[in-house]
Amino acid sequence: MWSWSDLGSVLGPLLRLYMCGIKVLLYQAFNRSFTLPALPRQSGRVAIVTGGTRGMGFETARRLAHLGMHVIIAGNEPEEGAAAVRTIRQEDAEGRVEFVFLDLTSLKSVRHFVQVFKARGLPLHVLVNNAGTMLVPELQTEDGFEFHFCLNYLGHFLLTNLLLDDLQRSGRPGRCSRVVNMSSATHYAGVIHMDDLNRRACYSSHGAYAQSKLALVLFTYQLQERLSAGGFSVTASAVDPGMVDTALYDNLWSLAQALKRPVAKVLFRTPAEGASVSIFAAAASEMEGVGGVYLYNGQKTQSARLSYDSELQAQLWTKSCQLCGLQQA
Structure with missing residues (x-):
């Protein structure tokens, strides 16, 4: 039986x-x-873009490849990945582009992806944590995590930490490596339930999604604090693309879907417009050496008050390390 408290939750x-x-x-x-x-040419630099097979991830990968980067599109749809690579190559992009399988809902897959990448001996200058999902029904991953929390946040937390040494080796003063985390305005509605990150007490897909996007901002700020304290030439930024007409909205209720279609045509950003902020964070000269910021519409913007809570940032980092089986630095 549901209670009034559950309904409010x-x-x-x-x-x-x-x-x-x-x-x-x-x-x-x-x-x-x-x-x-x-934007300056990016020849010789290597980027990984998660969720780069379609939508904003594809537009980000495409633009970075046209700037001369070697772009690795990381995703869990091989056919979509092959099509994305084919499209970018047909455009005669100056850089190199390829697809490598990565399932962010599986910590085993994340670790395997990193092993494959490291075995190639490539540098890593840009990591765009773009992949995400929104408003899916209550689901658990193979590791037992709530789906939004794992795909949007925890998988990216593990991926970033496992690639940090590559980012640190590849960056240098005046030419920093960059981590770009795709958050959204929904993080302002987010609440971190540290004792119930998987939201098993009372599930809400809206609450789970907002929590995952707030977690990304908290992670960004804590990551930048650690990078700065270590003197590393790596920056971390959180970006907000606005409301963009992508497949993220496929999980809306039927009525909301019907209302969304005419509104999207007029007011939503296109995937290319939405991707502009992540491209800016990844490649713009104006962002050289700039980290620990939240970018919206190309401007540094105040994120949610809760996101600046340094104690909460540290708690979430510690808890995430425990969940991923990472040793604390």
Whole structure:
């Protein structure tokens, strides 16, 4: 039997998330999408883009390849990956592009991907943690984690930590390596349940999604603090693409889907427009040496007040290391 408390636990996140969405749409109705500045060539640099087979991830991978980067598209759909690589190659991109399998809902797959990458002896200059999912029904991964939490956050936390030594070796003063984490405005509605990160007490897909995006911002700030303390030439930024017309919205209720379609045509950003902020964070001269920031529409923006809680950042880092089986630095 559900209680009034349970109902509030479900409706509260839902209402907060949709209020965030309304605010973003109002902003987008009266403000043009961010236009990328001229970007420097990226020849000789290597990037990994998760979820790069379609949507904003594909647009990010495509643009970085056209700047001359060697781009590794990491995803769990080999056919989509092959098609994405084929499309970018046909455009005569200056850089190299390839697809490598990665399932972020499996910690074993994350570790295998990193082993394969390291065996090649490549440097790593840019890691774009773009892959994500939204509003899926309650699901657990093979490791027993809530689906949003693992795919959007924990898999990327493990991936980044396992690749940190490569990023650190590849960066240098005046030419830092960069980590770009794809968050969203929904993080403002997020709450971190440190004693129930898998949200088993009372599940809400809206609450789970918002929590995963807040976790990414907390992770970004804690990562930058650790990198700066170690004197490493690596920066970490969180980016917010706004509301973008991608497959992320496929899990909306039927009524919401019907309402979304006409609104999306007028007010949503295109995948290319949404990707501009991650491309900016990954390659722009203006972002050289700049980390620990939240970028929205090309501007440094205040993230949620909770995201600046240094104690919560450290707690989430420690808990994430335990969940992933990582030794604390």
